Amino acid sequence: MTDVFSRLRLPVFQAPMFLQSGPDMVVASCRAGIVGSFPSVNARSREDLQQWLTQITKSVTDTDAPWAMNVMMHRSNTRRMDDLALAREFRAPIVITALGSPRDAIEQVHSYGGLVFADVIDMALAAKAINAGVDGLVLVAAGAGGHTGQQSGFAFVEEVRRHFDGYVVLGGGISSGRGIRAAEVLGADFAYMGTRFIASDESMAQPDYKQMVVDSVGADIVCSDALTGVKANWLRDSLINAGYDPDKMPSGTDINVIEAAGDARRWRDVWSAGQGVGAVDKVLPIAAIVDQLDSEYHKACGS
Ligand SMILES: Cc1cc2nc3c(=O)[nH]c(=O)nc-3n(C[C@H](O)[C@H](O)[C@H](O)COP(=O)(O)O)c2cc1C
Known part of the structure; x- marks a missing residue:
């Protein structure tokens, strides 16, 4: 090639x-x-x-x-x-x-x-x-x-x-x-x-998700294993909207990591983004x- x-x-x-x-x-x-x-x-x-x-x-x-x-x-x-x-x-x-x-x-x-x-x-x-x-x-x-x-x-x-x-x-x-x-x-x-x-x-991504990325800064990113069993970065407001307390996230140690990784529900209801959101306007x-x-x-x- x-x-x-x-x-x-x-x-x-x-x-x-x-x-x-x-x-x-x-x-x-x-x-x-x-x-x-x-x-x-x-x-x-x-x-x-x-x-x-x-x-x-x-x-x-x-x-x-x-x-x-x-x-x-x-x-x-x-x-x-x-x-x-x-x-x-x-x-x-x-x-x-x-x-x-x-x-x-x-x-x-x-x-x-x-x-x-x-x-x-x-x-x-x-x-x-x-x-x-x-x-x-x-x-x-x-x-x-x-x-x-x-x-x-x-x-x-x-x-x-x-x-x-x-x-x-x-x-x-x-x-x-x-x-x-x-x-x-x-x-x-x-x-x-x-x-x-x-x-x-x-x-x-749905329009509200795009807008949340635009509105967020690095401090709005929460790293947690509670949703998929391994550490992933999530938008704080989307965690709140889904009923989580971003400051008291449960532990994800009991989750089957691989299956949860492909589970659309978690990613559709809670939105992921990285710390680079602050540069997106x-x-x-x-x-x-x-x-x-x-x-x-x-x-x-x-x-
Ligand atoms: C919403 C979202 C979904 C992702 N889904 C996958 C995926 O299906 N497979 C994968 O290998 N990486 C996935 N990633 C990770 C990205 O491929 C990449 O590693 C990451 O976005 C790079 O970091 P950045 O978001 O800070 O630019 C995902 C990232 C985001 C934000």
Whole structure:
């Protein structure tokens, strides 16, 4: 495969988001010059996924940035092997694995020249993914939307770079062009940005959710394992609206982490975002967000 990343305008992945990212977001991101991605489980059935992939491959041209599909690898996702077969059929340029070993994805995706990136939250998971033979690692550091790591991005990239010279993507609270440049300076190749794109025209988030992202600042983000059994970042007001006391969150130790991770109810009723919300002031089309990031990035680069 030629270097698919040579077509990027900015070193950015629009990160996959459960219930929020679909084909419109992917296509708009790729056309704007950043990697567009979505979780395969956002398409409710194999047929829906086929339709989404048809739409994406028809709309994203060879001159656009590449797209990526995120596959939840845990065995509770009974569709995972079917979804990987579709990745192969549609020649997904990049597959991002989460919540399980990337091993099965590597065989499928390398067979047609695609790349596999594994989403990891700590060094132990990073080491396993490196051993499995991934092309890239997505380091989900502290402050990220969705299920979050706890390690500082500064420390995490440094540690990973001692063992891995493949692609590194850093996520967690990056919402500006300055942040993208900082990720590169730290040793990452790309920034992974989810929260910044919730408040976009192409996001499937409902309008109240987008507005809450616009209205919130870092202090409104509550990290808790009470909803899914693992630590995730949630918008304070959405916890209150769902009947929680954000200052007295129960412990989530009894929850089946993997099943709860895919449980739409929790994510539909309580809204997730990362600490980067403070840099989001408006709902905009993705093209406009990328223009803004581009001008901030070049200013930060001194170019
Ligand atoms: C609402 C929401 C849903 C998410 N769903 C997923 C998901 O389905 N799969 C996944 O690998 N990551 C998921 N994430 C995590 C993002 O892919 C990414 O790691 C994160 O958004 C990066 O941090 P940031 O939000 O601070 O930019 C989700 C994040 C958010 C905000």
